[in-house]
Amino acid sequence: MSESKTPAPAAGPGRTTEELIEEAPFTATAAANVPSAQAAGGRSFLPKSTLLRHLLIVLLSAVGAVILLEVTDPFTNSQLASLTYYAIAAGGLTVLTGLNGQISLGHGALMAVGAYTTALFLQTERGEDPLPLPLILLVSVLTATVVGALVGVAAARLHGPYLAGATLALAVGLPGLAVYFQGTFGGDQGLRVRAPQPPDVFTNFIDLVSGASATGTKWLAYLGTICLLITYFLLANLMRSRIGRTWRAVRDQEVAAELAGINLGTWRVLAFVVSAAAAGLAGGVMALVVRLAAPTNFTLVLSLALLTAIVLGGLGSLLGALLGSALLVFLPPFVTDLGADLGLDSTEAAxxxxLVYGVVLIVAMIFAPAGFVGTLRLRWMTARAKRATAGRAADRG
Amino acid sequence: MSLLAAATVVSTVAACGGSNDDNGGGGSTGGANEASAPGITEDTIKLGAHYPLTGVAAPGYSEIPTGAQAYYDYVNKAGGVYDREIEWIYKDDAYNPTNTSQVVNQLVLEDEVFAIVGGLGTPTHSAVLDFLNTEGVPDLFVASGSLLWGEDPDTNPYSFGWQTDYESEGKVIGQYIADNLPDAKVGLFLQDDDFGEDGEAGLMQYIEDQVVETQRYTSGNTNVAPQMAALQASGADVVVGFNTPSYTALTQLTALQLGFKPSQWIYSNVGSDPALVGSLLARFSQGAVSDASLLDGVITTEYMPGVDAPEDPWVQLWQKVWDESGQEGELTNYRIYGMAQAYTMVQALQAAGQNPTRDDLIEAVETVGADWEGPAFSPFRYSTDSHLGISGMQVVQLAGTAADPQTGILVTDIGDADIEESEAEHATPPESGIPDEEPFN
Incomplete structure (x- = not known):
C-alpha cells in the first residue's frame, strides 16, 4: 500500500470542496476520483462542458466499436457481445461499490430479474409478434429497478459484511424462485430465448459499412454495444454530476456528509437503484446473447465475477469496469488455447x-491494489503533485 | 446461402460419381477427397462438443470425452473415415449455460467444426439449440435423455438425441412394477425438471393407481430428509428415483438415518452407476459406508452393456480401445458411453458419404440411422419424423458390481406406443472394432 499513497490534499485558498473530495486518500477507490477537465489543466482538447465531452467520447467509441466489430471474425464478435453484458452490469456495480462504498454480492440476481423479464416478454405464440425489443429491454430495466429499490431500502441500513451477507442471500435465493415457480419460469432448465431477427435498418447499415453479411451474432454484438454505450454515457454523466459528488461524500465521510444536510439513506438507496437498473439491462442483453434464462446462469459465481472485474479494473471507474469485464471474457479461452498449444489435453487445459484467473487476481492485489485504472491514475496524480510542489518551490525560490 | 447451395451441388455431383464404385466403407471409393463443408478438409474432419470438465458436475461426466477421444484415436490409427483423420475438440462449460453458449460459439465460428457431437446436459445444451439449428450445424447425439432434441424435428431439424429418453424409461420401469410388484405401494422421488417429469409421465401410464406419494427435489439442495420422511410416512414399499448419482447416494444415506427400509429401490439408469454412487456414498458418509453394497438388490435399467459385463464382446472391444489409447485411469461406464457415442458418430460419417455436406450428414442419419447395429441393445428411432435415439432398455438388478437381467430387451417409444420385447439378437462388434456403413445415397 505504501508505494501508492495518494498525495495529501493540500487544502489552501482557492481549492473547492469538490477537489478536496476528489483527492481524499482512499487508495482502493482511487479510480473513482475522476479529475474534471478543468482540474486536469488547460492542455485537454476535449470540450469543457461535461455533457459535450461525454457525447464526443461516446461518438468516438461508437465509431471505434463499429470498426472493431467489422474487422474481427464472427467468434470475436460473439465474445464482444458477451463482453457488453458483463460490462454493463460491472458499470452499474462500480457506481455502487466504487462511488458509494456499498458492496453487493447480489448483482447476479438482479441480472436474473432482467433476463427473465426479457425472456418472458419474448415468449409469444407462433405467428404472434413480441413487443419491440427496446421496449422489452426498458421493461427489464424497470423491473430490476423495482427489485433493486426494495433491496436498496434494506441495504441502506446495513454496512460492510452485513450488507455483503444480505446481498449474498439475494444471489443465492432469487434463482431458487425460478425453480419453485417452474410453471412460469421453466424450472431448472429455464426459458429459451429466440433472439429477434435483425431489423432491415441494421442489414442496410452493415451492407453500407463493410458489405459483410449481417448475421444474428453480429446483430447481438451491435445491440449489446448500443446498450453499453447508452449505459456508460448516462452513468458517466451521473458520476460527474452533483449526484456523483454526493455519493462520494457519503462514501468518504459519513458524518461530514450528514452535517452538510445529506440524507445518507436516501442516497444509498438511489445508488442501489441506479446500479440495479444497469444490472437489469445487462440481464436482458445476456438473455438475448446466451439465448437462455436459466438459474444455472445466475449462480453466485456470476456475482463474484462481476465484483472481481471491477476490483481488477479499478473501483469506481467505468473504463476499469470495461477492462475487468474484458479480462473475464477473453482470459479463460486464451489460457485454455495456450494450454492446448502447450500439449495439455482438453481437460487439463480447461x-x-x-487457476490463472486466480493468480492474476492475487498478483493484481499485491502490485496494483487500486486496480489497473486506479493504479495508473494514482501514478499520474502523484507525478502531478510532485510537479506542482516543485513548481511552488521554484516560485518561492 | 448461395454459397452453401453451390457447395451442395458440387458435393452431390461428387457423391454420385463416387457411388458408382463398389463400396463406401474403407475409404476405397473412387474420386478424390474434397473440402466439401465447413470442418472437412481433404484429410481431416473436425468435431466439437461441450462437457463439464470443471465444477460440481465434472466427476463422472468429464470422463466421457476421454472415452470418445480413445475411440477416435483408434479409428484414426486404422486410417480414419474415408482417409480423413477425425479431430475431436471438446471444451469446458462447467455445466453453466452461459459458458456453453460461449464455447459452442467458439467451436462453430472459430474452430469451424463440421458438427457438434454429444454436447452434454439439458439446461446447458438448451442454450445452444436454436443457435445450432439456425446456423445449420449438425447437432448429433446430445448427451441427455430429454425429449427436446428428438421430439420435434420440424423445429430442430439439425438436432438428434442418442440415449433412451426418460419417458420411455419411465414406461419400461412402470410396466415392470405393474407386472412384478402389482401389490406394492409406490413412492416417487423425482428431480424437479424435465428429467423427473418425463420419467413420471412414463411411469404413470402403468402404475398411476399404485403411486401413494410423489416427492421432488431441486438439484443443488442436498437435504432430502423431508422428502424421505414423507415417503416413509406414506407407507411406500417401493421407491422409484429419477435422480442423478449424487441423489442416489443421498437418498440411501438419508433412508438409513431415518430407518426407512422399503422392500425395493428402483433408480433410473442415470442415477445408478454403482462405481460412482459407491465413491459418493463413501464421501458423503465420511467413510461410514465404504462401498456400493447398499445398492445390492437395487433395480435399474440398461440400454447397453457396461463394465458390469466384462465378458460382453462390446465391453471387451472398449477395454481394448481404452488400453491402446494409453490414457490414465480405468475403463468406466462414462468412458464406455463416450466410446459408444463415438462409434455411432463414425457410422454416421461413413453413411454420409465420401464428400458430405452438413445436410448430407443429417439426411444420412434420418435415412439409414435406424438400421445401424451397435453397442446399444435396441435400434435408434431416427427418421424424418423422430430424432429420438435408442428405443429400448432392459430392467436389471444390481448384485455387487454385476447386473442380473430381469427382463428381455423392452422396446418402446414416447406417448402411448406399446412396449414390446425385442427378439433380435444383440449384434456383436465387427472384428476390426470399426463399423463399415455404406453411403446412404
Missing part, C-alpha cells in the same frame, strides 16, 4: 483457466 482446469488451468480458473
Amino acid at each position: 482446469q488451468i483457466a480458473p
